[in-house]
Amino acid sequence: MTTRKGGEIITDRLIAEGIDHVFGVCGHGNVGLLDCMYERRDELRLVSPRHEQTAVHMADGYFRVSHRPAATLTSTGPGSANQIMGLAVAQTDSSAVLAITANVPTSQFNRGAFQELNRHHQADFNNVIKPVVKRSFQPSRVEMLPLAMRQAMQEMTTGRPGPVNLDIPYNLFQEEAEVPDEPPGGAFGKRRSGASAEDVSRAVDMLLGAERPVLFIGHGVTLSEAGPELTALAHRLRIPVISSPNGMGAMDMEDPLSLGFIGRNGAYQANHAGRHADLVLAVGARFDDRSASSWKPGYSWNFPHTKLIHVDVDHAEIGRNYLPDLPILADARSFLRQILAELEGRDLPAEERLKGWAADIAGWTQEWDAYIAPNWGSEAMPISPFRVVEECQKVLPPDAILSLDSGVHHNWYMQFWKARNPQSMLNTWGYSGMGFGPSSILGAKLAAPDKVCVSICGDGGFTMVPHVLCTAVEYNIPVVWVVWNNFAWGAIRDLQYGYFGGREYGTAFTQGDNKTPYNPDFAAWARAAGVAGYTVTRPGDFAGTLEEAIRLNRPALIDVHVDADIRPPATGSWELPPLKPKEPVFGSPWRP
Structure with missing residues (x-):
């Protein structure tokens, strides 16, 4: 003492x-x-x-x-x-x-x-x-x-x-x-509760008996660092994987079994697989309104017709929105390891068992790919959102870390981004706080100084925390901000257009009586703070500018003028009671 x-x-x-x-x-x-x-x-x-x-x-x-x-x-x-x-x-x-x-x-x-x-x-x-x-x-x-x-x-x-x-x-x-000194109290990753042997055996029985199973993974899988176990299970049983935003990258999303995100702005094949599944094994996921199409039957999921195994380390999430047929309180990695061990002693069904299910999903994927194909490589001005996502996917290395803020840009990356690694996609999902993206990328870079760290942030969100420029310069944190500049609180303006007859009030950034679009010169603002600043208005310039900003290895900002009138195609739904929710733009709900 x-x-x-x-x-x-x-x-x-x-x-x-x-x-x-x-x-x-x-x-x-x-x-x-x-x-x-x-x-x-x-x-x-x-x-x-x-x-x-x-x-x-x-x-x-x-x-x-x-x-x-x-x-x-x-x-x-x-x-x-x-x-x-x-x-x-x-x-x-x-x-x-x-x-x-x-x-x-x-x-x-x-x-x-x-x-x-x-x-x-x-x-x-x-x-x-x-x-x-x-x-x-x-x-x-x-x-x-x-x-x-x-x-x-x-x-x-x-x-x-x-x-x-x-x-x-x-x-x-x-x-x-x-x-006196106390022993250390931190125990992240050290205390991993498992499931009972009975529950593990029953879960395997249900998986092997299903004809149209899917895995739905959330942040719990990422936090548990259970990506290898998840991938092994998916490959072992040939079960497709649907991700929540904070689960994206736990399994390489270039993997053919990865279906992407589900919900209003999910991929069509993810929503359609969720609608038609006969069993969902949800691990570390909480079925929030945006990944469950506001719990409307037939839009993303079909519970209770579809059987549900819900595994989570937090008992409060199990059964919060859907009552599971098999609730399991367990850590994601421990549970997945238990499942893999149980499978070692089982006679597995023939590989042909899920061929019909795989063919259905492949067909839905082809339909979706064909629907969106004309949008890639767009030379339109203002720059198409498709082009921004496309160029980021091409330019950024597979281990790059992306932070997303709250806003319409986030919907685009939920729908089309393919995260290659876990802990590489930072989302403000549950509370959706603006300013998270431009700020959190600084902490991400300090945690991973050898990785490329890029914040995709809306013009509104960035304007809430522009002082991040000062911190990056002061502490020499070489991150890149891509400001998605559509001269509006774009996500909310789109709600006004969709629900209130096209009337816009308080959501566009304008100046003067003639409503001229207005934003500060973000690139000049960056340069004033000592940050490399670029403005991009032509689609062919974005990829090269992003490459240069990364190559500089110093704080950099790219102001990208994005077309505000192109919206991500809804494949699910999202309800704002008492307003009548919009139907999907592509694909239709399905009830058994």
């Missing part, structure tokens, strides 16, 4: 837990901790963006790529409040982030000190942050810090990972106490 400052205890514990990055913004409440971190700056790197929301998105991106958690650091009051949206994104997409927030000193609790929330409870920031974290701890003495940090790390990294908050009165950073 040694006498140490609270700030020293926190710093030492972060390093002991394997955390090597803190994304934080300074304030009067955390200068005491910053001073302690200074002593170990070679082991614990502080990266300070210009806004707390971006700090959380950077930590989120860092975790999604490396599966190693990072910490964030904010000061009392507004600084901590600024991170709420980022934490909501991390929570809904299951990213482990340790959010360290400062609060007023214990001696000033309930006195209405500077930036204290005290109308309902003293130092009451916990109640602000609780809905967006797995747990919020508020140690009030230095002696409480080691246990709180161990429990925070344990909560953050076990089961379904997610953000956890340590809200610390700032006097604790400089006060001293004699405290």
Whole structure:
């Protein structure tokens, strides 16, 4: 036992837990901790963006790529409040982030000190942050810090990972106490619960008895790093694989068994396979409204007519939207390994068993490919969205990391992008927070400095967090931003056009009485910040510009003028009650 400052205890514990990055913004409440971190700056790197929301998105991106958690650091009051949206994104997409927030000193609790929330409870920031974290701890003495940090790390990294908050009165950073060390609490990837032998045997029975099976995978497969096991199972039984956005890349999407994304903007063959399947094995997926066509029977899925095995590490997701015929509480990788082991002792059906199913899917894939084929290689101006996705797929290396923001551009990449590797496609899916994409790519690059990291972001989303340019230059983080410039909140404008008779209000970016399209000169904005800036208006220029931006190996931004009047072809549905949902543009719902 040694006498140490609270700030020293926190710093030492972060390093002991394997955390090597803190994304934080300074304030009067955390200068005491910053001073302690200074002593170990070679082991614990502080990266300070210009806004707390971006700090959380950077930590989120860092975790999604490396599966190693990072910490964030904010000061009392507004600084901590600024991170709420980022934490909501991390929570809904299951990213482990340790959010360290400062609060007023214990001696000033309930006195209405500077930036204290005290109308309902003293130092009451916990109640602000609780809905967006797995747990919020508020140690009030230095002696409480080691246990709180161990429990925070344990909560953050076990089961379904997610953000956890340590809200610390700032006097604790400089006060001293004699405290024992706690063992490490972080356990990501170490505690992998499996299924019962009975459930594994029954699941195999159902798989071998199915005539039209599909695998539906979500972020749980990515988080469990179960890609090899997933691929082995799919190949062993010749079962096609449908992906949610955060599961994309867990299996190489160039694999013939990969059908792509499902839902409103999914691939036709994925939706049609989901409609016609007689068994769905869902692993680490949660059947949200966008990947289930708002749960409308016959549009993406046909439960309960279709049998469902639902495997998840979070019991709250099993049966939330569809009651499974076989619910299994288990880690994705453990379960898939158990299934593969069970198959070793089984007599497998003849390979011809699923040939008819495979032929049906091949036919649907050919229909979809033929439908979209005329759009590739478009020379139209403004640039076709098809051309942007197409050129990115050609230019970027297979191990490139892509971050997508919220917006219409995201729909295009959900439908047509083929992720080649796991942990290579970062989506703000569950909470869909704008600003995630341009910010998280910075954390992704710090986690994977040898990989090409590109943010595809809308003009609206980028304008929310333009200060990411400053951070990239300040810390020499060579990422590329591709700004999808359609002069509008395009996804919402399209809803107005589709549901309200073509009336547009508040969604187009215009200037003056004549409604001239307006946006800042993004390339000039980038150059003003010290970032290489390009503007692309001709389709033939985009690929070469993207190649040059990558070759520079410095922060770069490409402003791409994209046609706002070409929309991704809906193959499923999405309901906005009480509005009547639109029917698919290609393909029709099917009910047994």
